[in-house]
Amino acid sequence: MSRIAPVSTNLVVQVRNLAKAYGDHVVLRDVSLSVPEGSVTAMIGPSGAGKSTVLRCMNLLEKPDSGEIEIDGHLINAGAKVSARNLAALRRSAGMVFQHFNLFPHMSVLRNISLPQERVLGRSREEANAKSMELLTRMGLADKADQYPARCSGGQQQRIAIARALALGPRVMLFDEPTSALDPEVGVEVLEVMKELAAEGMTMIVVTHEMGFAANVADELVVMADGGIIESGDPHEVMSDPQHERTRRFLRAVLER
Amino acid sequence: MNGLLPDVTALLPTMLGGLQTSLVLTVSSLLLGLPLGLLLSFGVVTPNRVLRWISVFFVEVGRGAPALVLLQLMYYGLPNVQITLSSLVSACLALTWTTAAYTAELIRGGIQAVPSGEVEGADALGLSAGDRLRFIVIPQGLRIALPSLMGFAVLLFQATSLAYTVAVPELMSQAYSTGSSTFKYLPAFIAAGILYAAISIPATWLSVLAEKRMSRHL
């Protein structure tokens, strides 16, 4: 299906001139990106291109050397000192889902989802648990509430991790290769949940190797290589008619596998 | 060799009082030493220089000096600065020091072994630094350190046998006095050895079991 540009032009995420290097090794060079509300942005590219680093810089899990990040009106300038309050606000606005789930193994599934609500949003135990159960039910995992994460399959753990992030009511969800650690069949469960989220209008940025998801669900495709964005635009256009030689090489390698 | 077994079995019940003192000494040193160890585990990496050096001093001396030296330091040394404590209390202080120093290192090791993903998970959710420590890093670090802490507790129990040198009436001291009053040294020490082993060996098995369970979950 062909899509017209999203109705809303309200930009939830804006990243400007992000740069980062470890010594001589340049990880990001001058990356800028805008994400309108309700849109899904897929980021693809060869490993080492800096996709995950961009995502991790957005909620300051990694600190960029320079540049600006603005999420839901919370502006952070890499050059200046970041106040704890501003950082907390930024992280509350952005929910993150990791490749390896990063659930807390010493807490039950329910506590994993409820604790952050209690500590970050100040919800009562009852409120938090009610919200957690609502999300778990939506994920089809209500019966896992009292289990420990280790007792759940990878696909279940990832859906729990998504529920944990959603419970804080984020304005944007950041997905860092959410299916890469999963068997293909199990990954489908997770992709289904992500599709539903997208259909409900959640703003999403997804670093992924799932070309099907990138082509069919994303509104915008961003191709990265060597620490920079080399191409971006409508997923179908970029995939069928890549402008850049580097993109062509990458797509050929992925699609002809 | 003939009379040995009856001698040993006859002596065993008379030594239970000493064993009790050994256990009291072990448990009280753990109760005091573990919280101190947790504090020291952070003290050795605190940016505050004075606190850090004090912590490093306590950890390095507590680990570097034999328990026997610390016991005698407390027993013979404290009266020099006009502090007079009973032998049990001074032994408890010395072993608390040992415990705090060793467990500080074990807990630090556990904390460093907390997978970075869990810490990042906490960060990404926006948990404050204090909450991250309280809900994720410390509980997980202690859980990871648990088998080695259990192993240490067994060594500490064995180390209480050295408290006889500072006149604590524990198991070893009881064996020694029984031996010297009856001249049946060998049965007395064998009886003591059996009682120590009866606690240490199963406790060691428990710590090995804990280690196996832990490695399964990580």
Added chain:
Amino acid sequence: MQMLQAILIGLPMTILVTVLSLALGTVAALPLLAGLRSGNRLLWLLSRGIIDLLRGVPPVVWLFILYYGVSVGALRLTALQAGVIGLGLVSAAYLAEIFRGAISSVHSGQWEASSALGFTRTTLWRRVVGPQAWRTAIPSYTTYSIGLLKDSSIASTIGVAEIVYMSNQYARQSGEGILIFFIAAGVYIALSLPLGILSRHLDTKMRKVVAR
């Protein structure tokens, strides 16, 4: 001055007890290790039992048993002999476990590859498994040696005139108990420092080798 003299007199004895016990322990660990790795259930059980017993009883009890107990006939152990044998046997038990752990940490693929290449058992142990296991064992071995250095102080309880024994005598005679034991503590730390540095150095080097 007298204080330093006391410690200096004890120092060589501390080193002697440590070195002899470590040597005895290393050698005596080998049969225990063989038992632990043996397919024979009975031998395994025997080794396991000896190791658990040696580790389950505090060293001071072993020293007392050897020193006061083993005096059958004319043969009576000197304090130094009893100390070295006692600490050496306890060390053997701990070292056997360290060696066993190191050997089992060598990846099973190494054994398979050696068999597939038709290596003899000698080549397997000398060229493939031995070196890899030894490299893994070194940090634990040095850590244990530092522990043994401190445990050598236990020999003072049966009258071996090492550092703690001398310090104790000095403290009783002079009534001064803080400085002497702090100095004693300092000497132990100073002695273990080079070993500790070596161990940490080897450990970081090993980690680099293991992790990519």
